[in-house]
Amino acid sequence: MESWKVETKCIQDGYRPGNGEPRVVPITQSTTFKYDSTEHVAKLFDLEAPGHFYTRLSNPTVEALENKVASLEGGVGALCTASGQSASMNAILNICESGDHIVSSNSIYGGTFNLFAITLKKMGIEVSFVDPEASEAEIESAFRPNTKALFGETIANPKLNVLDIEKMADIAHKNGVPLIVDNTFATPYLCNPFEFGADIIIHSTTKYIDGHATSVGGIIVDSGNFDWNNGKFPGLVEPDPSYHGLSYTENFKNAAYIVKARVQYIRDIGNCMSPMNAFLTNLGLETLxxxxxxxxxxxxxxxxxxxxxxxxxxxxxxxxxxxxxxxxxxxxxxxxxxxxxxxxxxxxxxxxxxxxxxxxxxxxxxxxxxxxxxxxxxxxxxxxxxxxxxxxxxxxxxxxxxxxxxxxxxxxxxxxxxxxx
Structure with a gap:
């Protein structure tokens, strides 16, 4: 519930047991789900009906964790991934393709730096690194016509500088792109970047959200606030031939980004979180x-x-x-x-x-x-x-x-x- 405080959400949100159902989130350790008709399955594949049909795309245990983190961050939806690195990669690939460009803080986790500087470059996506403490004009000078996102960490790893989220959000929005914030070190308990203008939040749930060093995972959270219909993001607006010409912004409104991240990139790359890891991560989240x-x-x-x-x-x-x-x-x-x-x-x-x-x-x-x-x-x-x-x-x-x-x-x-x- 929106009126609940963060402490209550950590324990109570994300999963509502019905009469006679398990009080604790069950581990749905199944790859597949049974349906009574071919027509129903067809609607699931066409994104016309809600439900789970294959654990790579969605699973009840994973969904409970997604719902809880989305609620904690104040987003319209969330998507669990196999690792924090997967969350970073999918968050970028969801709005970038070969020939595109992003701007990133240079004070970020080394693995993310390597992902951006080396691996994304091999995919044709260029990254310009900037000092997040530089002036707005200096940061803005790194933007190009093909820039699609600005990226930073709430508390940088390991420099530990604090990101001026409002400043970065203003720069991003002035240039028609979303601000993506890695909120891993802060967690939803200490900071809610959406309140200061961020558009997408990612976490390595492996860290404080799990909190016990048992489960590798990541999550992407969508604020639902960014307007993707500004001409820079055709992948979210124009018809998707892999779903019979469906438009994400038209069909899913302010949840367009997070739906596309799931049904395109988790579908095709397959870097999903396992039900067991989701169960353990949710267990840790209850005491965050x-x-x-x-x-x-x-x-x-x-x-x-x-x-x-x-x-x-x-x-x-x-x-x-x-x-x-x-x-x-x-x-x-x-x-x-x-x-x-x-x-x-x-x-x-x-x-x-x-x-x-x-x-x-x-x-x-x-x-x-x-x-x-x-x-x-x-x-x-x-x-x-x-x-x-x-x-x-x-x-x-x-x-x-x-x-x-x-x-x-x-x-x-x-x-x-x-x-x-």
């Missing part, structure tokens, strides 16, 4: 509000400790009073600035590696944003494919450590850091 409160409070205390330590050169955490992003954090993230900290240790790269190897509670894992405290060296792992110049542009120093603060007792986390120093 509780976990994020602890992640935020723990991370702020750890960041303040690191800032006071003589072993540390610098600390990046948007919640710190000293952070250059504090004003943006207060505007967009009033409940807290998530659980990830970046810091630079004295002694360079070798000292950083030595420190990480001595940690006992915090584990070295190629992951962030679950209940367990974790640590990683981005320059030699998640952002390893980037050149030295690209690393510098993304704000990643050789001695930078990314610390994902879990929900353990914060005194134990700090004690572990102290003994490693």
């Amino acid at each position: 509000h509780l976990r994020m409160e602890r992640h935020c409070s723990n991370a702020l205390k750890v960041a303040e400790y690191l800032e006071s330590s003589e072993e540390v050169l610098s600390v990046t955490y948007p919640g710190l009073k000293s952070s250059p992003y504090k004003s943006l954090a207060d505007k967009y993230l009033p409940k807290g600035t998530s659980g990830v900290i970046s810091f630079r240790i004295k002694g360079g790269k070798e000292r950083a590696i030595e420190f990480m190897d001595k940690l006992k509670l915090a584990n070295i894992v190629v992951h962030v944003a679950d209940i367990r405290t974790a640590v990683l060296h981005p320059a030699s792992s998640t952002h390893r494919q980037l050149t030295d110049e690209q690393l510098a542009e993304a704000g990643i120093d050789p001695d930078m450590i990314r610390l994902s603060v879990g929900i353990e007792n914060v005194e134990d986390i700090i004690a572990d850091i102290e003994q490693a120093f």
